[in-house]
Amino acid sequence: MTSLQLEPIYDSAVVAVMASIAVVIVLILVTPPTENQIHRRWLIALRSVAALVLVLALFRPGLVRTETRAADATLVVAVDVSRSMTLPDDERADRWTHQQQAWQQLAVGLDAIRETMNVRLMGYEKNAVELAAVQDALDGIAPEGELTDLAAAATSSIALAQGQPLAGVVLMGDGTQTAPLEGPGAERVAQTLKAWGVPLWTVPIGPAGGPTANRDVAIESLPESYHLFAGNTFDVSFQVHLRGMAGMAVPVQLNWVDQDGNVTVAAQRRVIAETAKLTEGVTIPVRAPQPGTYRLNVQAETQSGETITSNNIQTAFVSVREGGGRILYVEGESLYEQRFLRMALRRFPDLDLSYQWIPRDTASRWPLPLADGFRPGKYDIYILGDVDADAIGREQLANLAESVSQGAGLVMLGGYHTYGAGGYASSPLADVIPVRLDPSLRRDIDAEVPANAADQIAGPLAAQLSRNHPITDFGGKDPASVWKRLPPLLGANRWAGPKVAPGVQVLLETTKKEPLLVIGEYGRGRTAALAFDSTWQWWREGKSEEHRRFWRQLMLWLLSREEDAGDRIDLQMDARRFAVDADIAFQATLSSVGEANTPLDWIAEVIQESGEVTPVSDVSETSTASQRSFSGKIPTLPPGYYRLRVRPTDANATIKPESLAFQVIDQSREMSSPVADPVYLRQLAEITSQHGGGAYSYEQIDELIAQITKRRRQAEAPVIEKATLGDDPLSGWLLFLLFTGALVTEWSLRRRWGLA
Known part of the structure; x- marks a missing residue:
C-alpha cells in the first residue's frame, strides 16, 4: 500500500503553515516595479516558482509504501564428506548417493524463497569448508575425510552466517562422531541455537543397526611375524570377533602366500557364535613349509549383511629357514x-x-x-x-x-x-x-x-x-x-x-x-x-x-649349514603391519669384524607388489669404527603389501641387499563401524523443536522444504519504505537548483530591464 505523507520542518505543521503564509504575503506585497505587463508576469512567475519550492521544503511531502515480507536471513546446509558416507545405506545405494539426492532436491525446492534467504552449503568431516550452493555442488566431490566431527559442523554453521540472522541449520550425515572432541559437543551448539530461536533440521542417512546392519567378523591379535624352521609344527594364535551372528558358524582359513603369489591352504576351522557378540581366541597348529619368505593370511569368510570386510583378514610375515x-x-x-x-x-x-x-x-x-x-x-x-x-x-x-x-x-x-x-x-x-x-x-x-x-x-x-x-x-x-x-x-x-x-x-x-x-x-x-x-x-x-x-x-x-662369513645387513623395522598414518622407522646395521668392505653409500627403497620401486628420501647415517647404521622413515603409503630393501649403491659391492616385507593397512576410525547413529541426530534436532526443528529422512525432503518455507512465512513482518522530498541527494539538489535558478533568473532579468 502506498500513501502520501507530509513531514513539516521541526515536526510542526503550524510552523510550516505560518512560514508558508509569510512567503505568500511577501510574494503579494512585494511586486515588480514596472509598468510593462510582460516583464511583470515573468518576474512574478519566477518568484512564484521559488516560493513554491520553499513551501515544498517547509512541508516535505513524501510517499510511504508498506508491505509484509520476511527479513533477509541465512540458511546453512551442512553435508557429511567423510569416508563413512561411502558405506552402503540400503540395497539401492550408498549413503553418499542418498545425500546427493537429498541436497539436489532441497536446492531446487528452496529456489522459490531465495530472494529473502541466503543459502550457504558447507561440507564437513574433521574440519568444515564452504561449497558452492548450487544443485550439482556434490557431483565432483569424493567423500575422503578420515574423521567426522559433528561439533565442528554445527559450530561452523553458525560462523558461516557472518552476522546475518540465521533462518536455520540443516545437518545431513550418518550422525557418527569419530573425531575426538576438543571442545563443546554438538549438543552444546544445539542448545545455543535453541537460545537464539533458530531451528536445527537433521537428515539422518545410513542404517541404524538391527540384526544384519550390525554384523561384522574381524580377525585380530595375529603376531606380525614368525621365524620358523622348515617342517616344524608351530601354533598360530589369533582372535576372532563376531557380532550379530548368534548361532552361525563362520569359516576361518589359513593360507600360505609365497613370493610369487601362489596360495596354499594351511588349515581350516569353523568358529561358532553362541551369542550375539563373541570374542574367541583360536590356536591352530600349522606345519612350516619349505625354506623361504611367506605371508600367512588368516581370513574369515565374508558373511551376508557384513558392511565392513577389510577386517576379515590379517597377515603375518613368515621367514622359514632350513632345519632349525x-x-x-x-x-x-x-x-x-x-x-x-x-x-x-x-x-x-x-x-x-x-x-x-x-x-x-x-x-x-x-x-x-x-x-x-x-x-x-x-x-x-x-x-x-x-x-x-x-x-x-x-x-x-x-x-x-x-x-x-x-x-x-x-x-x-x-x-x-x-x-x-x-x-x-x-x-x-x-x-x-x-x-x-x-x-x-x-x-x-x-x-x-x-x-x-x-x-x-x-x-x-x-x-x-x-x-x-x-x-x-x-x-x-x-x-x-x-x-x-x-x-x-x-x-x-x-x-x-x-x-x-x-x-x-x-x-x-x-x-x-x-x-x-x-x-x-x-x-x-x-x-x-x-x-x-x-x-x-x-x-x-x-x-x-x-x-x-x-x-x-x-x-x-x-648342523652342516655353513654360512658365508661376509658382512651382512641387519634390517629392522618398528612394525611390519601398521596403519596408513603410522610413523614407522627402520634401521639397517652393518657390523664388520674384518677388513670391512663397507660401501660408501647406501640406498633404501620401497618396492610395491607391482614391482614399482620408490626411493626413501628421509634417511640418515651414523658410523663407528666397526659399525655403520642407516636409518629412516617409511613414507606415507596407501594400503597394500610392500617390501623395504636396503642395498649398497655400488652394484659390485660384496654385501648383499637385505629386505623386509610389510603391510600398510586401513585402520581408519571413520570406517571401523558400519552402523549410523540417526538417533543422535534426532536428539539434536529435538533440542530446537519448540522453534520448528526436527529430523527428516532423505525421502522426506519435500516435508523439510515445506517446514522451512512455513518458518520463513512466520518470520514475515511489515516493511515500510518511505521516500521524502529532500531526504535523498537527488530530490535535495533538485529543490536547491529550482529555488536558486528561479531567483538567479529573476535577478538577471531585472538587471537587464533596468529595474531596481
Missing part, C-alpha cells in the same frame, strides 16, 4: 663362559637352546637322569661344558655317541673336569671326540688342580689361526688378523694331539703350535673339541660381534 637347530647345553660349572655362550646363541631365532646344569654337590647321586635328552633325534647339537663323565653316566653317554653317529653335532669345551681329566678317555665318547685322550689324567671331582697340571696350558694364550674355515672366518681379506686382535684366553686344556682320521682338522693353535680347536666327524655327525672356556673375555672387552659370530658359525657347521 635344537641345542642341549650340559654344564657342570656355572661360570662366565656358560652365561655369555647362552646369551650369544639365544640371540638367533633359528637356534633353540636348552640348558642343563649339573652342580658338583650332587655327585652322590650321579649319574643324574636327563630324561630322554640324549635319545637320537631329540637334539641336533650337544654342548658339554666342564662336566664330569660320571655326572652323565655311561648309558647316557652311549646314547649321545649313537645320536652323533646318526647326524647330531657334538662340541666339548675346555675345563678342569673334561676330556681325560673328566673321565671321557674311558667313556663311550672316547671314539667320538676328535682329539686323543689320556686316561691317566683322570681327576677326582673334589681334587685340587695344581698350578702346573699336565693337562692344562697356563694363560694368557693368544689363539692364532691354523687354517681358514667357515667356523673361524670373520670375513675380510685377512681373517688371521682378526684373531690377532682378540683378547687372550685365560688358559686351555692340553691334549695328546688331534686324532689321525679323515675330516680331523686343527683350526686354532697357540703360538707354540699346541691345538686349541680341533674338528672332526663321527658317523654322519660332526664334532668339535675346544681347549678353552674363556671366550667371554672377548665380549667383556668390546668384541661381542666376534663372540656371537664364532659361536653361531660353530653351531651352523655342526
Whole structure:
C-alpha cells in the first residue's frame, strides 16, 4: 500500500503553515516595479516558482509504501564428506548417493524463497569448508575425510552466517562422531541455537543397526611375524570377533602366500557364535613349509549383511629357514663362559637352546637322569661344558655317541673336569671326540688342580689361526688378523694331539703350535673339541660381534649349514603391519669384524607388489669404527603389501641387499563401524523443536522444504519504505537548483530591464 505523507520542518505543521503564509504575503506585497505587463508576469512567475519550492521544503511531502515480507536471513546446509558416507545405506545405494539426492532436491525446492534467504552449503568431516550452493555442488566431490566431527559442523554453521540472522541449520550425515572432541559437543551448539530461536533440521542417512546392519567378523591379535624352521609344527594364535551372528558358524582359513603369489591352504576351522557378540581366541597348529619368505593370511569368510570386510583378514610375515637347530647345553660349572655362550646363541631365532646344569654337590647321586635328552633325534647339537663323565653316566653317554653317529653335532669345551681329566678317555665318547685322550689324567671331582697340571696350558694364550674355515672366518681379506686382535684366553686344556682320521682338522693353535680347536666327524655327525672356556673375555672387552659370530658359525657347521662369513645387513623395522598414518622407522646395521668392505653409500627403497620401486628420501647415517647404521622413515603409503630393501649403491659391492616385507593397512576410525547413529541426530534436532526443528529422512525432503518455507512465512513482518522530498541527494539538489535558478533568473532579468 502506498500513501502520501507530509513531514513539516521541526515536526510542526503550524510552523510550516505560518512560514508558508509569510512567503505568500511577501510574494503579494512585494511586486515588480514596472509598468510593462510582460516583464511583470515573468518576474512574478519566477518568484512564484521559488516560493513554491520553499513551501515544498517547509512541508516535505513524501510517499510511504508498506508491505509484509520476511527479513533477509541465512540458511546453512551442512553435508557429511567423510569416508563413512561411502558405506552402503540400503540395497539401492550408498549413503553418499542418498545425500546427493537429498541436497539436489532441497536446492531446487528452496529456489522459490531465495530472494529473502541466503543459502550457504558447507561440507564437513574433521574440519568444515564452504561449497558452492548450487544443485550439482556434490557431483565432483569424493567423500575422503578420515574423521567426522559433528561439533565442528554445527559450530561452523553458525560462523558461516557472518552476522546475518540465521533462518536455520540443516545437518545431513550418518550422525557418527569419530573425531575426538576438543571442545563443546554438538549438543552444546544445539542448545545455543535453541537460545537464539533458530531451528536445527537433521537428515539422518545410513542404517541404524538391527540384526544384519550390525554384523561384522574381524580377525585380530595375529603376531606380525614368525621365524620358523622348515617342517616344524608351530601354533598360530589369533582372535576372532563376531557380532550379530548368534548361532552361525563362520569359516576361518589359513593360507600360505609365497613370493610369487601362489596360495596354499594351511588349515581350516569353523568358529561358532553362541551369542550375539563373541570374542574367541583360536590356536591352530600349522606345519612350516619349505625354506623361504611367506605371508600367512588368516581370513574369515565374508558373511551376508557384513558392511565392513577389510577386517576379515590379517597377515603375518613368515621367514622359514632350513632345519632349525635344537641345542642341549650340559654344564657342570656355572661360570662366565656358560652365561655369555647362552646369551650369544639365544640371540638367533633359528637356534633353540636348552640348558642343563649339573652342580658338583650332587655327585652322590650321579649319574643324574636327563630324561630322554640324549635319545637320537631329540637334539641336533650337544654342548658339554666342564662336566664330569660320571655326572652323565655311561648309558647316557652311549646314547649321545649313537645320536652323533646318526647326524647330531657334538662340541666339548675346555675345563678342569673334561676330556681325560673328566673321565671321557674311558667313556663311550672316547671314539667320538676328535682329539686323543689320556686316561691317566683322570681327576677326582673334589681334587685340587695344581698350578702346573699336565693337562692344562697356563694363560694368557693368544689363539692364532691354523687354517681358514667357515667356523673361524670373520670375513675380510685377512681373517688371521682378526684373531690377532682378540683378547687372550685365560688358559686351555692340553691334549695328546688331534686324532689321525679323515675330516680331523686343527683350526686354532697357540703360538707354540699346541691345538686349541680341533674338528672332526663321527658317523654322519660332526664334532668339535675346544681347549678353552674363556671366550667371554672377548665380549667383556668390546668384541661381542666376534663372540656371537664364532659361536653361531660353530653351531651352523655342526648342523652342516655353513654360512658365508661376509658382512651382512641387519634390517629392522618398528612394525611390519601398521596403519596408513603410522610413523614407522627402520634401521639397517652393518657390523664388520674384518677388513670391512663397507660401501660408501647406501640406498633404501620401497618396492610395491607391482614391482614399482620408490626411493626413501628421509634417511640418515651414523658410523663407528666397526659399525655403520642407516636409518629412516617409511613414507606415507596407501594400503597394500610392500617390501623395504636396503642395498649398497655400488652394484659390485660384496654385501648383499637385505629386505623386509610389510603391510600398510586401513585402520581408519571413520570406517571401523558400519552402523549410523540417526538417533543422535534426532536428539539434536529435538533440542530446537519448540522453534520448528526436527529430523527428516532423505525421502522426506519435500516435508523439510515445506517446514522451512512455513518458518520463513512466520518470520514475515511489515516493511515500510518511505521516500521524502529532500531526504535523498537527488530530490535535495533538485529543490536547491529550482529555488536558486528561479531567483538567479529573476535577478538577471531585472538587471537587464533596468529595474531596481
